[in-house]
Amino acid sequence: MAQIDFIRHGEPDVREHDDLRRPLTARGRAQAEALAQTLTATPYTAVYSSPLRRAVQTVQPLAARLGLVVQLDSRLVERRMPGWQADFAGYAAHQWADWDFTALGGESLRQTQARYRAFAADLPADAVVAVGAHGTAMGTVLEAAWPGHGAAFWQALPFAARLRVTFRGDRLPAVVLPQPLGPLGQVVTVTMDRPLGSTHPRWPNLRYPVNYGYVAGVMGGDRLPQDAYVLGPIRPLTRYTGRVQAVICRHDDREEKWVVADRPLTPAAVATAVAFQERYFDTTVICYQGGGLDNF
Numbered sequence: 001m002a003q004i005d006f007i008r009h010g011e012p013d014v015r016e017h018d019d020l021r022r023p024l025t026a027r028g029r030a031q032a033e034a035l036a037q038t039l040t041a042t043p044y045t046a047v048y049s050s051p052l053r054r055a056v057q058t059v060q061p062l063a064a065r066l067g068l069v070v071q072l073d074s075r076l077v078e079r080r081m082p083g084w085q086a087d088f089a090g091y092a093a094h095q096w097a098d099w100d101f102t103a104l105g106g107e108s109l110r111q112t113q114a115r116y117r118a119f120a121a122d123l124p125a126d127a128v129v130a131v132g133a134h135g136t137a138m139g140t141v142l143e144a145a146w147p148g149h150g151a152a153f154w155q156a157l158p159f160a161a162r163l164r165v166t167f168r169g170d171r172l173p174a175v176v177l178p179q180p181l182g183p184l185g186q187v188v189t190v191t192m193d194r195p196l197g198s199t200h201p202r203w204p205n206l207r208y209p210v211n212y213g214y215v216a217g218v219m220g221g222d223r224l225p226q227d228a229y230v231l232g233p234i235r236p237l238t239r240y241t242g243r244v245q246a247v248i249c250r251h252d253d254r255e256e257k258w259v260v261a262d263r264p265l266t267p268a269a270v271a272t273a274v275a276f277q278e279r280y281f282d283t284t285v286i287c288y289q290g291g292g293l294d295n296f
Helices: 026-039 053-066 088-097 109-121 135-145 150-156 267-278
Strands: 002-008 046-049 070-072 128-133 162-168 171-177 187-194 211-219 225-230 239-250 256-261 283-288
Touching: 002 053, 002 135, 026 053, 046 053, 053 070, 053 128, 088 150, 109 135, 109 162, 135 150, 135 162, 135 171, 171 267, 187 225, 187 256, 225 239, 239 267, 256 267, 267 283
Parallel strands: 002 128, 046 070, 046 128, 171 283, 225 256
Antiparallel strands: 002 162, 162 171, 187 211, 187 239, 211 225, 239 256, 239 283
16 A cells, blocks of 8 residues: 655745746745655655645755655645635635536646546556645545545645545555544544444454444434544443544445544544454545654
């Protein structure tokens, strides 16, 4: 599986209206240096970037520390705009509402997402890469992994933030967000209807190695109370209060599952713990880790 750290460029100097030439501000350059220090220990096999100047400047210090050359790839540019937009917020909102909308000379979000996914599909299976990228484009990647959350992610994404995505061919098994989003990070109480050691009511050969229940008052995609796994306790429970540390998005089902625990979890740990049931579905495990992305 290829692992990609998409890195949003640092703070840009918006006085330059030429999208190709727009540089980082002094603060943006400081953000790039801080990223280089933080990520030096990550075993990257390559550093790529959008050809846009602000993206290149963001990953250049990291590549220099690693002794790597920044490889430019035109598929990584930001969503192409039909020139400078005075009402950028309105134009962006229209695009997030209609993924095929664009003005003459621009590009739709669906086209942007396709470019980024094509880039990922061409990477070697064992690649670990850093990518100088852009906020809107990163939002389209998250939308592929977790439909309905790309716009909110883009709106909250700080400059120089990272989105870690694991690709297996055209599938996205795991995503790590730089911050909480949606239910992630919320404290909830789970009522157990299938405690650890119990069996599935329809498939008695399926025994639950973890506690499993529902969050009362929250409606899931199947119009029933939101389902949740509880990881950590190794005894049967009736109720448990903890934080939503991960979301399991099922791409071939109507619902998603929450994962509740008292500590941060890695996508790999979540996938292993719930494989007894989730292996029957096409899923993405979405976690968040704040600044400690490299703890995963």
